[in-house]
Amino acid sequence: MKLTSLIFCLFLTLSLTSCIQDEALNAEADIVTCTVPGDVLNRDPIIENDKITLIVKGGTDISVLAPSFTLTPGATIIPANGSVLDFTTPQYYEVTSQDRQWTKKYEVGVTFSGVSNTKYHFENVKFNKSGKYHVFYETDVQGKENMTWASGNEGFSLTGLTDENGESIKANAYPTSQTDNGVVGKCLKLQTLETGALGALMGMKIAAGNLFLGSFTVNISDILKSTKFGMQFSYVPTYLKGYYKYKRGKVFQDNGTVIPDKKDICDIYAVFYETDEKMQILDGTNVLAEDNKYIVSIARINDARETEEWIEFNLPFVYREGKTIDPEKLRAGKYNLAIVFSSSIRGDHFEGAPGSTLYIDEVELGYEE
Structure with missing residues (x-):
């Protein structure tokens, strides 16, 4: 009996050693x-x-x-x-x-x-590292890059879509790009697009063009958390104004399902919010949430419409009930500002009409000390 136990233990030890030795390195x-x-x-x-x-x-x-x-x-x-x-x-x-x-x-x-610029002309773009799509940036008075905008182009690039020749699509075929014929010079172009077979496989059948202050890192498990909205701002924002043109797509979809008679519309808004150790930045799950206690004020378009001509928008920041700004926290850099443009108001939920196109130009952020 003892010999049998000894043999069993020896076999078990050799087996475990073999498993450890065979375990693949990371x-x-x-x-x-x-x-x-x-x-x-x-x-x-x-x-x-x-x-x-x-x-x-x-x-x-x-x-x-x-x-x-x-x-x-x-x-x-x-x-x-x-x-x-x-x-x-x-x-x-x-x-x-x-x-x-x-x-x-x-x-x-x-x-x-911090937000270092308050006037945005969308004249400056560079390509991302792989050379696939446009990245918008701002410059200081010496012409040096000092602020970069974020978009969902990185996520769209994962679809692997190609043109009719089987080649990678060009930058102007991405949801967020630069184009000519702005109010002055070039302008921002945002378009809602279908994402092809791979996007459908991932349950994300459309992608709305967007541009925002913040950052974007693909989070497949929770796509709304891919978008991080806001940059530190040490002044009190008072208005957001600029120009837009908009043409909606013909067929509205809810993640690929056609919704008859429903029409798409664009979105333009800015959010000023407080930060602390628990909440440093807003994301797609809470940037406009009614119960978000960190949000101080919001400027948002409420009368967007189709137009073939440039229309000026001028959006005042409206404080949420009971909210004020703490001067000490403002000086300490405890407030962030997000500015967001989107070709489909529900694009972050994969709702919208492919072909919806929003043009933005000559935007100005008003503020006071």
């Missing part, structure tokens, strides 16, 4: 989280596929930052965690997977928190 090489020592960040870092943006408070010495990263299990990083680097220009990190077979490079850059 092949992922991703940065999961990022932290920076000291009270220098205005909000959590924005972690994208191959890029990280550190949003720091005004006055921060960015020549001596020492970020640390949480990596996928077993992965390593160069330069090492906590290395002091000069971020006056972007720094590059290389992550190597546990099995040593895969590496991934990240660009880590720094931007100072």
Whole structure:
């Protein structure tokens, strides 16, 4: 009996050892989280596929930052965690997977928190890293880029749609792009599009064109949380005005299901809200929620319509009941501002009419001290 038990234990030990030896090493090489020592960040870092943006408070010495990263299990990083680097220009990190077979490079850059421009002409675009779609940005008085707009183009790029020649679609065929014939010069073009077979497979059959202050990182498990709305703003917003043209698509869909007689419409709005440790930024689940206690005021169009001519909109910020602005928190950078444009008002829920197109130009944000 004892010999039998001994043999069984030996067999079990060898089996477990074999399982451990045969267990595959992790092949992922991703940065999961990022932290920076000291009270220098205005909000959590924005972690994208191959890029990280550190949003720091005004006055921060960015020549001596020492970020640390949480990596996928077993992965390593160069330069090492906590290395002091000069971020006056972007720094590059290389992550190597546990099995040593895969590496991934990240660009880590720094931007100072806050909305730095209040007039938007949509004349400046660059291409994303893969060269597929337009990214809108603003410049300072010296012409240097100082603020970047976000859109859902990154998500649309995953559909893999091609043109009639089987080639990748051009930038002007994306939901968010730049086009000619603005009020002055070029302008913003937003269009609601079908997402093809892959989009249908994922249950996301349409994509509305959008542009907003904030960031976008694809979150397949909860697509509404892909959009992060807002940037720090140290003034009191009073109005949002500009020009728009709009043409709705012919057939309204609710995620692919045709809804007879329902008509699409665009959306233009801005949200001013308070932040704290528990809530640093709004997303698609709560940016307009009636019960969101952080929202202070909203400016939103309520009479949008089809028009072939440019129409001026002038939207005052309306305070929610009982809300006021705390001057001390304002000076401390505890308020954020989101500005949002969309070709379909319910596009974030995959509702809208393919072909709906919104043009925006010459936008101005009013504010007071």
